[in-house]
Amino acid sequence: MNKEIKRSMNILLAGGAGYIGSHTAVELLNNGYDVVIADNYSNSDPEAIERIKKITGKDIISYEEDITDKTAVSEIFGNNKIDVVIHFAGLKAVGESVKIPVAYYRNNIDTTLTLLECMAEYGCHNIVFSSSATVYGEENDIPYVETMKKGTCSNPYGWTKSMMEQILSDASTADEELSVVLLRYFNPIGAHESGLIGEDPQGIPNNLMPYISQVAVGRRDHLTIFGNDYKTKDGTCRRDYIHIMDLAGGHVKAVEYAAEHKGTEIFNLGTGTPYSVLEIVNAFEKANGIKIKYEFGERRSGDLPEFWADSCKAEKILGWKTSRSLEDMCKDTWNWQRNNPNGYRGK
Numbered sequence: 001m002n003k004e005i006k007r008s009m010n011i012l013l014a015g016g017a018g019y020i021g022s023h024t025a026v027e028l029l030n031n032g033y034d035v036v037i038a039d040n041y042s043n044s045d046p047e048a049i050e051r052i053k054k055i056t057g058k059d060i061i062s063y064e065e066d067i068t069d070k071t072a073v074s075e076i077f078g079n080n081k082i083d084v085v086i087h088f089a090g091l092k093a094v095g096e097s098v099k100i101p102v103a104y105y106r107n108n109i110d111t112t113l114t115l116l117e118c119m120a121e122y123g124c125h126n127i128v129f130s131s132s133a134t135v136y137g138e139e140n141d142i143p144y145v146e147t148m149k150k151g152t153c154s155n156p157y158g159w160t161k162s163m164m165e166q167i168l169s170d171a172s173t174a175d176e177e178l179s180v181v182l183l184r185y186f187n188p189i190g191a192h193e194s195g196l197i198g199e200d201p202q203g204i205p206n207n208l209m210p211y212i213s214q215v216a217v218g219r220r221d222h223l224t225i226f227g228n229d230y231k232t233k234d235g236t237c238r239r240d241y242i243h244i245m246d247l248a249g250g251h252v253k254a255v256e257y258a259a260e261h262k263g264t265e266i267f268n269l270g271t272g273t274p275y276s277v278l279e280i281v282n283a284f285e286k287a288n289g290i291k292i293k294y295e296f297g298e299r300r301s302g303d304l305p306e307f308w309a310d311s312c313k314a315e316k317i318l319g320w321k322t323s324r325s326l327e328d329m330c331k332d333t334w335n336w337q338r339n340n341p342n343g344y345r346g347k
């Protein structure tokens with residue numbers, strides 16, 4: 001892209017202190033962009049900002065604000081010329097979303113509406129959105145391709161993503177200046193190679209890799225594998241795990257794309273190669289020389305047997321592809337966890 005445009009771009013990372021946002025901040029800063037982070041730290045820690053500064057040697061403007069607070073967000077836009085917004089700010093625990101759906105709809109949809117209103121007010125025309133493979137629902141064949149119709153989500157969290165995609169796409173239909181890039185992530189795992197930033201779930205982890213790494217570090221006794229009677233090759237579910245730094249790189253490409261196009265575009269970000277739960281456990285053990293105690297349990301409600309991405313579109317149009325292996329994902333996860341056994345709170 002035009003180097004002059006690139007040098008002057010200032011990116012607002014809403015929810016940028018979280019797992020994906022912090023890694024993306026590093027990748028953007030290392031590629032010459034300026035970033036502004038706004039986060040209410042409901043699922044993150046300000047220490048992540050300090051670590052981003054340490055890795056990149058760059059300063060960042062950050063705000064502790066709720067993105068549903070229009071006055072606060074408006075002030076951020078007023079004080080900073082924002083060229084592109086990346087919208088990571090959302091609640092993301094699938095099980096919790098079933099218990100408190102209204103809080104999920106309120107937070108996830110309100111953050112999106114607030115950002116869109118402030119963008120319109122301050123003449124910012126580009127937004128990249130953290131969507132999810134979950135919007136393909138249960139009807140679609142695998143691998144998932146962007147041309148497929150969205151499906152029936154199995155939980156309110158998934159529906160918030162599906163609805164936010166619709167809201168953003170409607171906004172770009174109505175405003176021909178607006179550029180919307182919907183990134184459908186598959187299963188991000190791993191950490192920055194420095195071990196300074198990584199995934200730091202609060203309470204009992206919902207996701208597989210942080211659970212494994214907390215067993216490895218002694219915070220949990222054993223992993224329960226949810227079901228071993230699926231019609232897959234070893235009976236456990238298969239997913240498309242992607243290294244968080246490869247995913248972060250996808251955001252740099254998406255920002256460049258958004259700045260040069262109008263309308264809505266959807267991209268899957270996955271590797272295209274699925275691994276089973278047992279393969280992930282074995283790969284973690286092999287990469288790090290640590291035994292992971294596990295037992296088989298009941299299936300988890302809402303889990304699909306297997307899905308993975310067709311990421312050809314991102315490769316063809318964004319010029320993006322993944323380069324890190326499953327071994328890298330396992331090594332980098334462990335490097336982060338063993339250096340930060342209690343996450344950022346143990347700093």
Ligand code: NAD
Nearest residue numbers: 015018019020040041042043044066067089090092130132
């Ligand atoms: P995360 O919880 O680590 O990061 C989200 C961040 O948003 C947190 O720092 C949280 O404090 C902040 N936040 C939430 N509500 C906010 C609000 N109202 N105001 C300000 N900040 C708020 O999650 P993540 O894994 O980094 O995910 C980032 C985005 O990507 C989320 O929208 C998530 O739904 C989506 N996503 C994640 C995955 C995944 O597996 N991690 C997969 C698909 C999509």
Ligand code: WQD
Nearest residue numbers: 094132134206207208209211224225226237239277300303
């Ligand atoms: C992976 C596999 C579990 C934990 C979720 C969301 C999805 C997206 C990514 C945000 C499954 C199994 C897990 C454990 C296990 N998030 N597992 N024991 O469910 O593919 O996707 O995160 O958008 O929307 O649903 O990821 O890491 O939870 O599970 O056996 O303690 O590991 O059953 O097969 P999932 P996950």
